[in-house]
Amino acid sequence: MTAANAQMTTTGEDSAAASHGTVVILLASFQGAEFIQAQLDSIAAQSHRDWQLIVSDDGSRDGTRDIVSRFAAGFSEGKISLIDGPQSGATQNFLHLVQQAPANRTLAFCDQDDVWFPDKLARAMAHLARIAGAGHYAARTVITDDDLRPVARSRQFRRKFGFRNALVQACMAGNTSVFNPAAANLLKQGAAAARRAGVESHDWWAYQLTSGAGATLIHDEVPALFYRQHRHSTMGRNDTPRAMAARLAQLFAGAYGGWLSANLQALGAVGNLLTGENRRLVADVDAALPLPGPQAARALRRLGLYRHTRAGTAALYAAAAVGRLRQPRSPST
Structure with a gap:
């Protein structure tokens, strides 16, 4: 598998079905200077142009904040925001981002060291536009080494996604997850309790809350991004x-x-x-x-x-x- 053929393009049908709403991207950063520029560039290259980015930095001392600030300077005011994180780990940082995000918007989780395919947001929005009520989209990924050389595709799950699975397994990948406004508002209502409880994983909690509330769950078999594996990865691959x-x-x-x-x-x-x-x-x-x-x-x-x-x-x-x-x-x- 090569980088070229792993990057899928949005079909005409998907483009026609895609919602034109703003996607608020939530990126939790910490000591990410080595890889974050590539991720920011992949966000800028999205075919779905209507996005905003909130970066919550957890006290980086390696130049991460400077990289984000320089990136933000290339866009109109308000397009990209850099805020201070709670400095209590990645899960708390993501939950903090959910709390800080505006209400009634589509939200997308974003890891600092991945690289999104250009149609990542467009595919998610096209899928979510076809459902009524709350919707949670996630997708497979292309696993790579730290130089973005593809290694394999992530696992393809065959059983039904739902609450009885979510209670005991995290498998709606957070780095691909996009939540329509109804699902995002569920997260916003539940984030404070999740922080108080000290949940282990923001994406596991999000899968539980959305499925528990009866949201439509979409797991796209088409990969959405390069999932970079490196020595500092918070969560590693689970397919070997x-x-x-x-x-x-x-x-x-x-x-x-x-x-x-x-x-x-x-x-x-x-x-x-x-x-x-x-x-x-x-x-x-x-x-x-x-x-x-x-x-x-x-x-x-x-x-x-x-x-x-x-x-x-x-x-x-x-x-x-x-x-x-x-x-x-x-x-x-």
Whole structure:
């Protein structure tokens, strides 16, 4: 696979269907000087021209802010904003960006070290324009090395995307995610609770909240960007046998149970945004996790939680059965 044939172009049908609304791009930066210019240039090259960019920098000392400022100087005032992040890690920075974003706009998450294909926003907007109500778009990626040499395409998921999957697996890639205004407003209403709960991953939380609220989920099989893998990547690729084995092993690490607990806390705080069925599901999962291992595993199985592979689902139930998903509860909870 070459860089040339990996970059898809927008079809005439997609162009005709595309919404003409503004997309507000949310870029969380930290010590990104080595790669951020390429990402900024790919944003400037988007065929969907109606965009604004908010960069929340988490205290970079390597010239990242200067690069963003020089880039912003080439556009009209207000097109690009550089704000200070909370300096509490990438997830908190993205949630902070959601809070700072204007209401009633399409939002797009953006990582500092990827490179978007020119039709990335246009494809997302075309897909979202075809649905009614809240919509969350994500896509596959082309995985590259740190010099943007393509290595492989990201995994193609075959099972249904939905809340029973979202509760236990993050697979709507944040670096490709675009949310129409209805979905974006859900995120804005839920971001404060997510920050307080200390959720592990902004994109996992976003998948949970949008699916829990009944949004339409779109997972595009056409790649949207070059997903650069380098030594400082916050989240690495998940498509190799070693990577998949490592992620399954996380199910048996105590941290995973803590992540589930934080996610449930964040969702429970905004239960009014969820459908009635999914609000009950959150309560049922929350009640199941503290049970003795075998009971917890049986309860989660009855609730129909699943990961996208049979091995992953089996590992989830096995981790529950041996008590690895249990978290201590304070007397007040």
